[in-house]
Amino acid sequence: MSQDAITPREKDFSQWYLDIVTKAELADYSPVRGCMVIRPNGYAIWERLQRTLDGMIKASGHRNAYFPLFIPESFIRKEAEHVEGFAPECAVVTHGGGKQLEEPLMVRPTSETIMYHMYAKWIQSYRDLPLLINQWANVVRWEMRTRLFLRTTEFLWQEGHTAHATAEEAEEETCQILEMYRRFAEEEMAVPVFMGRKSENEKFAGALHTYSIEAMMQDGKALQAGTSHNLGQNFARAFEVKYQDENQAWQYCWQTSWGVSTRLIGALIMAHSDDRGLVLPPRMAPTQLVIVPIWSSDEQKSAVLSYVDALRGQLEGQVDYHIDDRDQLRPGWKYAEWELRGIPLRLEVGPRDLEKRGAVLVRRDTREKQTIAAEQLAKAVAASLTTLQRDLFARARDFRDAHTRSIDTYEEFRRYMREASGFAWAHWCGRPECETRVAQETKATIRTVPFRPSDRLTTPDAPGPEEGHCLACAATSSQRVLWGKSY
RNA sequence: CGGGGUGUGGCGCAGUCCGGUAGCGCACCUGCUUUGGGAGCAGGGUGUCGGAGGUUCAAAUCCUCUCACCCCGACCA
Secondary structure (H helix, E strand, O other): OOOOOOOOOOOOHHHHHHHHHHHOOOEEEOOOOOOEEEOHHHHHHHHHHHHHHHHHHHHOOOEEOOOOOEEEHHHHOOOHHHHHHHHHHOEEEEEEOOEEEEEEEEEOOOOHHHHHHHHHHHOOEHHHOOEEEEEEEEEEOOOOOOEOOOEOOEEEEEEEEEEEOOHHHHHHHHHHHHHHHHHHHHHHOOOOEEEEEOOOOOOOOOOOEEEEEEEEOOOOOEEEEEEEEEEEOHHHHHHOOEEEOOOOOEEEOEEEEEEEEOHHHHHHHHHHOEOOEOOOOHHHOOOOEEEEEOOOOHHHHHHHHHHHHHHHOOOOOOOOEEEOOOOOOOHHHHHHHHHHOOOOEEEEEOHHHHHHOEEEEEEOOOOOEEEEEHHHHHHHHHHHHHHHHHHHHHHHHHHHHHOEEEOOOHHHHHHHHHHOOOEEEEEOOOOHHHHHHHHHHHOOEEEEEOOOOOOOOOOOOOOOOOOEEOOOOOOEEOOEEEEEOEO
16 A cells, blocks of 8 residues: 555646556556556445446346357448447457467457347347347457546446337337436436437447436546447348247347446546545445554453444444454554545544444545444444435535536637536537537537437436527527537 | 657655766564554665667766657547
């Protein structure tokens, strides 16, 4: 554990981020460029996230499966848009067993092609539908520039892939998953998000349309935190994913795919943490409470430890806790270390508490100390965890709202994107050229196009349809879209 | 791939201008004293100075080439 200070956010935001990742021992650089080692502290967060999300995925009727890492190179070429989007960033295996392969194998950048190849075999009748499959896997994309957790050459994710009988069902699925991601981000990660549709420029290669959830980081930049694609029949046609309907007619399936990745750990860090280190929302923390016993003499040590032992009974099964009884370190050191690691609550228990049959409970986010009575422990811990979770979300939402504004003129927009940093609701005519131009001139892109009253979902906190003029070309526009610089 | 920066013990750095054979802080190990916000004292171990070549009696230091990483931009979850 390094005891050097973390670079303050004000001074250098990306260095601050990297300091947290490395000093809290979440991840480390690998000998291979662009790849990272996820260390136990970081992997524990991933496991926590995975457990919760996996439960949600299964509760909505999906089942897990596992498809292979290697994909025949020809597969990726079968869908025109898809190959264009992914071919440049694919890793290709040309040799195996000491011999050149007859057909090179791609390391999956995503699994649409290999999964749908199998779906074509498994689906024959409308009775086989819907097919609702998810997989937890690693994927590889050869990125130009990488950043720990946010963009690495290899990353972990879940990818859901479904096949349906009708376009309506597929759209329903796409929306239902997006809503699930929103709930996960806001309720579990305490990260507020805007939901909506991606512009043509930003959508997934091969999809009819893409929906996403967009979060704001503490530097005002956007992070795409989850995506859900309605694939229409694009892949079904390319891979012959067909079924016979009630009238014995052959129909192409309607498909969806959706995913979130280890990038979410980056979102968690950049949304909540401070200059002392990581701040984890209780529902994402592998350990929610750390107990630090304090003693001087050996007699005190055994008295305090048996008192702690009595206290822990109240916590069993209620909260994930850890007792830090390391002998060689002083309490102050332990406090700093657990704060760096983002553990939401700390319980200090020393001779004075023992005497008064109490303890001191400390919040990670505010570092506020509260003296509690021994018999109140379970209640106080539960209450603090709930409050902390709620406060983190509220603080993140307030920050986002304070850095989001409506802008009407391109001049003001340029100044805002240059001098401030945040989201802007501004009019857009809908043409990709206009988005490209704004992106080139300001670095800001359309993060999301809010849902309209006719859509299945709504975008909370978004301005409703309204007449206006496109930022770039001044043509009439019927709604504002969300702009921002992004990761 | 362009622009900027950094490579010296596990980590953070000084030393480089002006060549003389490597040092500081933290961490680590041992012992004693300590323990309610990053403990003190004493003792101890730790380096092919990113790599290769060159100049020189002598290179961390000068020259040439090279590699890696970080930051900013172009590609993206």
